Amino acid sequence: VFDMLVIGGGPAGSAAAIYSARKGLNTGVVAERFGGQVADTVGIENFISVKATEGPKLVAHLEEHVKEYDVDIMKSQRAKSLKRGEHLEIELENGAVLQAKSVVLATGARWRTMNVPGEQEYKGKGVAFCPHCDGPLFKGKPVAVIGGGNSGIEAAIDLANIVSHVTVLEFADTLRADEVLIRKARSLPNITIIKSAQTTEVLGDGNKVTGLVYKDRTSGELKTVALAGIFVQIGLVPNTDWLKDSGIELTRFGEIVIDAKGATTLPGVYAAGDATTTPFKQIIIAMGSGATASLGAFDYLIRLGQG
Numbered sequence: 001v002f003d004m005l006v007i008g009g010g011p012a013g014s015a016a017a018i019y020s021a022r023k024g025l026n027t028g029v030v031a032e033r034f035g036g037q038v039a040d041t042v043g044i045e046n047f048i049s050v051k052a053t054e055g056p057k058l059v060a061h062l063e064e065h066v067k068e069y070d071v072d073i074m075k076s077q078r079a080k081s082l083k084r085g086e087h088l089e090i091e092l093e094n095g096a097v098l099q100a101k102s103v104v105l106a107t108g109a110r111w112r113t114m115n116v117p118g119e120q121e122y123k124g125k126g127v128a129f130c131p132h133c134d135g136p137l138f139k140g141k142p143v144a145v146i147g148g149g150n151s152g153i154e155a156a157i158d159l160a161n162i163v164s165h166v167t168v169l170e171f172a173d174t175l176r177a178d179e180v181l182i183r184k185a186r187s188l189p190n191i192t193i194i195k196s197a198q199t200t201e202v203l204g205d206g207n208k209v210t211g212l213v214y215k216d217r218t219s220g221e222l223k224t225v226a227l228a229g230i231f232v233q234i235g236l237v238p239n240t241d242w243l244k245d246s247g248i249e250l251t252r253f254g255e256i257v258i259d260a261k262g263a264t265t266l267p268g269v270y271a272a273g274d275a276t277t278t279p280f281k282q283i284i285i286a287m288g289s290g291a292t293a294s295l296g297a298f299d300y301l302i303r304l305g306q307g
């Protein structure tokens with residue numbers, strides 16, 4: 001029986017595992033792919049105290065740091081369900097069942113993609129998902145934001161300070177963002193908002209993005225916009241499908257509801273990072289919340305021991 005079992009090996013899970021092991025707890029990590037989203041990231045320039053690094057490099061450092069401790073890392077394993085028996089029971093896709101006194105859920109999230117030609121090919125070469133991360137790469141250049149919800153309009157306002165021009169493309173005939181954000185976006189001279197626009201293709205020169213094609217859903221006409229970057233802001237999907245029958249409260253977006261100590265609604269189960277209700281999804285924030293959840297779980301175990 002593990003004292004603490006961490007599900008997920010991204011920045012949140014790695015931080016949780018290290019904090020747990022440093023308390024002398026018998027710690028395990030189950031990770032489908034160690035490193036998580038960081039493994040897909042090209043340049044990272046906002047991980048404070050490291051001026052610039054690359055995803056795979058940071059993943060190697062994460063793993064090296066976790067391996068400094070006596071942590072049982074189970075890679076290429078996917079958790080399938082969680083339930084409470086005598087202990088907390090995590091069933092894996094391979095049929096194995098792991099027992100733990102406390103669990104930290106850190107299964108992260110994935111960006112929703114447009115699924116149009118060119119999108120995958122130019123990921124990291126102009127197709128981006130995180131304005132906080134990649135905005136500065138497009139300084140003085142024209143970009144598009146796909147999606148007119150809160151994250152899309154916020155991204156457009158944010159990017160308008162950095163890039164030359166932002167074109168927002170929204171599929172529906174109305175914007176779903178809050179009125180105050182829409183008003184702010186409309187007041188900025190270098191933002192153009194196009195509604196009823198369905199992006200159909202990402203264009204590039206083989207090395208980087210050069211533009212996109214969209215269909216005007218009113219006229220049916222295909223139009224081309226010249227661009228250096230495309231920020232896809234059509235939603236972040238938490239990897240929490242497997243928790244649906246666990247009794248743990250999820251929001252309607254599938255995010256795990258946590259309190260200030262990272263506790264979920266199931267006693268002994270804590271959560272951290274992009275899979276949770278934490279409002280901002282960043283590496284440094286995921287690591288901090290992993291530490292919080294781990295300390296929260298430690299607190300729970302101490303009380304359990306006394307009880």
Ligand code: FAD
Pocket residue numbers: 007008009010011012013030031032033034035036037038040041042043044045046047077078079080106107108109110111129130133134239242272273274275281282283284286
């Ligand atoms: P993740 O990194 O998503 O890790 C989740 C972990 O859980 C993985 O190990 C995964 O394999 C595992 N997992 C999922 N489901 C299961 C399951 N059922 N069973 C077992 N394991 C499972 N942030 C920044 O701060 N700076 C940047 O420059 C930056 N650039 C980014 C660029 C891209 C392209 C992307 C996609 C994201 C970027 N981010 C950046 C965001 C950052 O990567 C995330 O906020 C951070 O990785 C979240 O950490 P996490 O540990 O919560 O989740």
